[in-house]
Amino acid sequence: MAGRIEAPGGGGAGGAGRAGQVRLGSAGLRWALGLALLAAALGLGTAVWRQLAGLAEPSAHGSPVAGVQQPAREAPQAVTMPGLAAAGVSTTSAATSAPAGPAVDGAQVPPEGMEVCGIGQVTAGMLQSWLADAVGAKSWLQAREAELQQRVDTGLARIAARLAAGNESQQVAARLLMGDVEGAALLAARGRNAGAYQMALQACGSARAASPPNCAGLSAQRWIELDPSDARPWLRLMDEARSRGDAQAVDAALAEAAVRPRLSDGGYLLEAHVVQLLDLMPDVLTRAQALIKVIGMDGAMTGYEVAAPIKPCHGDELRRPQRLQHCQAVGRQTLAASSSLLDAQLAQKVAERAGVPPEQQAYGAATLKAAQGAWQEMVFAGIGVDCGSMARMNEISVKRAAQGELSMALSLLPAEATPRPVAGGMSR
Numbered sequence: 001m002a003g004r005i006e007a008p009g010g011g012g013a014g015g016a017g018r019a020g021q022v023r024l025g026s027a028g029l030r031w032a033l034g035l036a037l038l039a040a041a042l043g044l045g046t047a048v049w050r051q052l053a054g055l056a057e058p059s060a061h062g063s064p065v066a067g068v069q070q071p072a073r074e075a076p077q078a079v080t081m082p083g084l085a086a087a088g089v090s091t092t093s094a095a096t097s098a099p100a101g102p103a104v105d106g107a108q109v110p111p112e113g114m115e116v117c118g119i120g121q122v123t124a125g126m127l128q129s130w131l132a133d134a135v136g137a138k139s140w141l142q143a144r145e146a147e148l149q150q151r152v153d154t155g156l157a158r159i160a161a162r163l164a165a166g167n168e169s170q171q172v173a174a175r176l177l178m179g180d181v182e183g184a185a186l187l188a189a190r191g192r193n194a195g196a197y198q199m200a201l202q203a204c205g206s207a208r209a210a211s212p213p214n215c216a217g218l219s220a221q222r223w224i225e226l227d228p229s230d231a232r233p234w235l236r237l238m239d240e241a242r243s244r245g246d247a248q249a250v251d252a253a254l255a256e257a258a259v260r261p262r263l264s265d266g267g268y269l270l271e272a273h274v275v276q277l278l279d280l281m282p283d284v285l286t287r288a289q290a291l292i293k294v295i296g297m298d299g300a301m302t303g304y305e306v307a308a309p310i311k312p313c314h315g316d317e318l319r320r321p322q323r324l325q326h327c328q329a330v331g332r333q334t335l336a337a338s339s340s341l342l343d344a345q346l347a348q349k350v351a352e353r354a355g356v357p358p359e360q361q362a363y364g365a366a367t368l369k370a371a372q373g374a375w376q377e378m379v380f381a382g383i384g385v386d387c388g389s390m391a392r393m394n395e396i397s398v399k400r401a402a403q404g405e406l407s408m409a410l411s412l413l414p415a416e417a418t419p420r421p422v423a424g425g426m427s428r
Contacts, residue, residue, distance in 0.1 A: 117285045117387035118148070152290045155281040162277055168193035173273040176203050176297065185214035194227035199269050202301040231260035231334060232305045239308035250312050251322060257309075258329035263337035265404075266303035270294050272401040278394065288390040291397050306334055306346040313354050327354035336362040339404035341375060344368055367413070374412035375405070 113123035130137040156177055163174035168191040175184035181203050188200035201223060204215030220240060223233035238253030265272075274294050281287040311317075313327035331351030338344035345368050351361050358364055363371075379396060383389050399408060 114384070115386040117288075117385060117390050118144070148286065148289060151282060151286045152293060155286055155290055156274075156293070158280045159274055159277045162280065163273060169196040169199070170273060172196040172199050173270055176200075176270060176301075177274070177294070182212040182214050185212060185218055189214060189217050189222075192226060194223060194230065195264070195269075197223050197226055198232070198264060198303070199301070202266075202269070202303050205301065227262075227264070229260055229262045231257040231263045231330075231337070232266065232303065234260060235305035235308045235330075235334075236303075238312070239305065242308070242312055251326060254309065254312070254323070254326035254330055258326050258333060260333075263306075263334055263339075263343070265339055266305060266343055267340055268295070268298050268400060268405070269301070270298050271397055275394075275398045275401045278398070284387050284390045284394065287394050291394060295397075302342075304342075304346075306338070306343045306350075309350045310346070310353070313350050318354060324354065328356050330354075332356050332360055332362075339406050341368065341372055341405055341409055344406050345372070363410075367410075370413055371406070371409040375409035378412055 113121055113126065116122045160174040160177040163170040163177070166174075168187065172184045172187050172191075172193075173196075175181075175187060176199060181200075184200045185204055188197045191197070197218070200215075201218045201220075204212065204218055220233045220237040224230075224237065227233070234253050234257035238250055238257065241249035241253055271291065271294050274291065278287050278291075281290060309327060309330050312323070313331065318324045318327060327350065331347055331354050335344060335347035335351050338347050344363055348361060348363060348365055348368055352365065383393065
């Protein structure tokens, strides 16, 4: 089972490993840290960090730690780690015999090791040589990290240049990819595209501490003018009114949001542009690392407008019939129109607190919880450091941009567990 890491008990009674395997006991933390450094250098994200951390802390039930997928779908050229040539170890060998380590409790690394995208097959023998030359290995990893980051930066610059020649939304996305919030705000203010305006406004919110001058000219009111059908800017306007303590303006904005036929996406706005141009990246590892960077940028500018009604639609605020009516309508409508798990869960909470009957809710709390669990399992289960896993991560981003996260998550549930949106809900 190449590429699989086994916890104690996986080798039979008493946890005895098969011949040729290296056991990780008291040295387990060092091995885990070494692999974690490798993952960090390759920019593989938190999912891989969780997997590698399992090397030092085996499963309580003695079950195998999530293994690394194989084979590579599109592998960058393999490179040689320091000290391995002298040890007679090749990074391209399918399996290298390694003497068994100390017979103590801990996870097991089979001698054939695992495939690491961008490096090749990393065997137990290679890891032993690496630990014997920690200084050289660290220097080598830093050089690989710098090379990868250079490819990512170059690739994103190419994508930004292509987007800059496109429509208003693409031009704003290009500015944001290059970290130019001020330029994005200027373009959005001069244009008439609601999607471009939303991206710039949300990016300005994440850069509030810096207070770029052009951001001051952007407003929820202008966003509304650009797209009167979208409920999201009305929810933003309502939240601004609540912050001012203007109850009358809160009610007015809620009433408007409740009758809007659409709810725009609040997150993954840059990802949706970048995935269209991934072929400008040279290899699957560079694409994966670039998407991790872009998703991080998206996370800093995610719109949480759907959470805005939670406070004004709770407790004593609902004693007023007008507020109650508006809150029920907003909860029901935004839930039916949500395209992300986050928006749907927030909207369902609003609907539930406002007393919307379950049969009038597009999705119940239990369904959304199950969809969240299925989504996380799909995303994280089996994610590894091989090129096949990198390609799979990229495919998730591409599908999310095309289908929407909520739709993808619900499709993972049994058919009988996925309700149809109720009549009268918003259309996307």
